[in-house]
Amino acid sequence: MSDKSIMELSNIHKSFGNVDALKGVSISIKKGECHCLLGDNGAGKSTLIKIMSGVHRPTSGEIKIEGRPIEISGPRDAINSGIATVYQDLALIPLMSVARNFWLGRELTKKIGPITVMDFEKCNSILMSEMDKIGIKLRDPSQSIGTLSGGERQTVAISRAVYFGAEILILDEPTSALGVYQTSNVLKTIERVREKGVAVVFISHNVSHALAVGDKFTVLSRGETLGTAKAGEINYEELQFMMSGNKELSELKDR
Amino acid sequence: MSDDVKNNSNLKTNFRSVMLRPDLGAIVGVVLVFLFFFLVARDTGMFSLEGSMNWGIVSSQFIIIAVGACLLMIAGEFDLSVGSMIGFAGIVIAVTSVVWGWPVWLSIITAFVVSMAIGALIGYITVKTNLPSFIVSLAFLYILRGMTIFIAIISTKKTIIGGVTEAAENDWLAPIFGGEIFTGVFDWLGEQGMIQTFVAGTKAGQPVVSGIPMMMVWAIGLVVFAHFLLTKTRFGNWIYASGGDAQAARHIGVPVNRVKILMFVFTAFCATVFATTQVIEFGSASADRGILKEFEAIISVVIGGALLTGGYGSVIGAALGAVIFGVVQQGLFFIGVESSLFRVFLGVLLLLAVILNTHVRKLITGAK
Numbered sequence: 001m002s003d004k005s006i007m008e009l010s011n012i013h014k015s016f017g018n019v020d021a022l023k024g025v026s027i028s029i030k031k032g033e034c035h036c037l038l039g040d041n042g043a044g045k046s047t048l049i050k051i052m053s054g055v056h057r058p059t060s061g062e063i064k065i066e067g068r069p070i071e072i073s074g075p076r077d078a079i080n081s082g083i084a085t086v087y088q089d090l091a092l093i094p095l096m097s098v099a100r101n102f103w104l105g106r107e108l109t110k111k112i113g114p115i116t117v118m119d120f121e122k123c124n125s126i127l128m129s130e131m132d133k134i135g136i137k138l139r140d141p142s143q144s145i146g147t148l149s150g151g152e153r154q155t156v157a158i159s160r161a162v163y164f165g166a167e168i169l170i171l172d173e174p175t176s177a178l179g180v181y182q183t184s185n186v187l188k189t190i191e192r193v194r195e196k197g198v199a200v201v202f203i204s205h206n207v208s209h210a211l212a213v214g215d216k217f218t219v220l221s222r223g224e225t226l227g228t229a230k231a232g233e234i235n236y237e238e239l240q241f242m243m244s245g246n247k248e249l250s251e252l253k254d255r
Numbered sequence: 256m257s258d259d260v261k262n263n264s265n266l267k268t269n270f271r272s273v274m275l276r277p278d279l280g281a282i283v284g285v286v287l288v289f290l291f292f293f294l295v296a297r298d299t300g301m302f303s304l305e306g307s308m309n310w311g312i313v314s315s316q317f318i319i320i321a322v323g324a325c326l327l328m329i330a331g332e333f334d335l336s337v338g339s340m341i342g343f344a345g346i347v348i349a350v351t352s353v354v355w356g357w358p359v360w361l362s363i364i365t366a367f368v369v370s371m372a373i374g375a376l377i378g379y380i381t382v383k384t385n386l387p388s389f390i391v392s393l394a395f396l397y398i399l400r401g402m403t404i405f406i407a408i409i410s411t412k413k414t415i416i417g418g419v420t421e422a423a424e425n426d427w428l429a430p431i432f433g434g435e436i437f438t439g440v441f442d443w444l445g446e447q448g449m450i451q452t453f454v455a456g457t458k459a460g461q462p463v464v465s466g467i468p469m470m471m472v473w474a475i476g477l478v479v480f481a482h483f484l485l486t487k488t489r490f491g492n493w494i495y496a497s498g499g500d501a502q503a504a505r506h507i508g509v510p511v512n513r514v515k516i517l518m519f520v521f522t523a524f525c526a527t528v529f530a531t532t533q534v535i536e537f538g539s540a541s542a543d544r545g546i547l548k549e550f551e552a553i554i555s556v557v558i559g560g561a562l563l564t565g566g567y568g569s570v571i572g573a574a575l576g577a578v579i580f581g582v583v584q585q586g587l588f589f590i591g592v593e594s595s596l597f598r599v600f601l602g603v604l605l606l607l608a609v610i611l612n613t614h615v616r617k618l619i620t621g622a623k
Contacts, residue, residue, distance in 0.1 A: 085506070091503065093495070093566065094500075095495070095567045095616075096496065096566070100496075105507040105508040107489040109489055117487045118487060118491075146620035147619070
């Protein structure tokens with residue numbers, strides 16, 4: 001793990017009209033590190049990832065990638081800068097085949113005479129080997145995404161982002177809608193991706209999922225960062241306590 | 256896994272993938288419809304060369320507009336202005352060529368340019384306002400129909416403008432819409448006695464079917480083009496994605512708005528092809544032509560297995576849906592059934608198709 005930050009956000013403010021969604025958020029993400037972003041609903045998590053993925057622009061503040069200040073002008077621009085975002089339920093299109101989804105927007109083509117067509121043979125064979133690597137058994141590349149489980153869909157979306165060269169992978173609540181078994185598969189995938197040197201930003205409000213894979217934990221509350229801790233420096237109760245806005249919600253958990 | 260189990264699961268997979276073909280319902284429907292009329296109407300001449308040409312042409316008309324509606328519906332939008340666009344394009348051709356004296360080729364090209372520009376406008380308004388295309392194109396259903404009648408009335412004081420046949424004589428572009436191909440082949444077949452010839456009248460000795468009308472050629476050409484575009488090209492992948500989940504497609508960098516607008520333009524193109532073939536064939540344009548065509552196109556597409564919600568469907572299915580239309584409409588005529596029953600049949604068929612499609616959708620998306 002290197003010490004250099006691959007992405008650094010400092011003092012990010014974002015207001016929508018007279019609502020301040022982010023009030024000076026700073027976060028630094030390193031290569032090969034899984035940085036968990038924790039916070040309750042409305043803490044500003046989604047605003048922050050939308051700024052990182054180019055959907056919103058910050059009102060003020062600075063974004064640096066590999067030390068250079070940049071402006072992310074849109075989702076496409078973010079992707080070109082190596083920032084890929086996997087949204088909870090917007091990752092893939094259920095009616096389309098796994099192959100069509102995987103290559104969407106970056107279709108491999110070949111020429112038949114003057115006509116450019118999709119190179120399905122090549123698309124399918126690369127897809128099958130990529131799916132094999134992440135442990136998804138496909139019957140055939142043309143089966144629809146809808147036939148996969150929620151966990152498998154997240155895994156496909158993550159491996160697609162990594163295959164296309166993402167260096168910073170933002171995962172928006174990847175486990176929140178999943179069962180226990182599927183969650184553990186997705187967490188394993190995150191582990192594998194991190195070992196490749198990809199920086200993972202893992203957004204969650206589930207502390208135990210975060211603790212299972214996280215190297216660092218930043219807690220957001222009401223548009224501000226409450227601080228960043230390394231793995232081992234903080235435990236479940238402390239994180240839960242910070243997230244719940246210093247209310248003893250953790251006590252209610254076992255009800 | 257033992258071989259037996261493997262074979263069994265392969266069989267299941269194959270069965271499943273056949274069941275999930277979007278056009279399965281339409282294929283079954285075509286077979287049933289042909290079987291029915293073959294049993295009932297065999298003696299009426301429906302399946303003679305002349306009779307086949309009859310329902311073949313009607314089917315081709317439905318196919319031309321269904322192809323446009325199909326790609327647009329897969330891209331997640333509707334165009335209810337198709338029927339009005341047909342009337343509008345026809346009047347543009349007739350007014351510019353007959354009243355203003357333009358050469359017919361220029362009139363035809365003008366009609367295409369104007370219609371496709373209006374198609375682009377409908378698409379632009381739809382994607383910019385984020386309104387349902389159902390409403391936006393409904394507005395254009397009225398706007399275009401009204402404009403069409405207005406233009407016809409102020410320029411000729413009539414709603415039917417004739418004289419296009421005379422204007423189109425020796426025109427180079429008109430035969431591409433109104434002519435026939437393979438006429439030599441049919442003449443030869445007639446001479447050889449392999450197809451029937453007229454026995455009396457001015458056409459005595461000529462074959463009863465003189466060639467393949469260009470309308471059929473356009474229908475086949477459009478089906479091949481659209482099917483290829485949808486299933487084989489990168490743009491086709493974007494069409495599916497734009498209708499399947501526009502937001503997800505945008506996040507991955509698909510130019511969803513451009514795809515949708517282009518599909519509106521293509522629908523307008525198909526409507527103008529329909530209008531032009533009709534104007535050249537009849538030699539006249541009528542301001543009320545094309546009424547209800549938008550719904551017939553949509554029904555063909557739905558019978559063809561496309562989902563009303565977009566993202567899923569088949570051009571071949573839509574074409575087969577159009578053939579079911581053409582065969583039943585003309586078949587009822589051949590067997591002498593009151594033609595109003597055709598609409599009853601359509602309504603029932605539409606309902607069955609939508610129920611089947613909804614079920615298939617659940618199977619694909621795994622929704623309970």
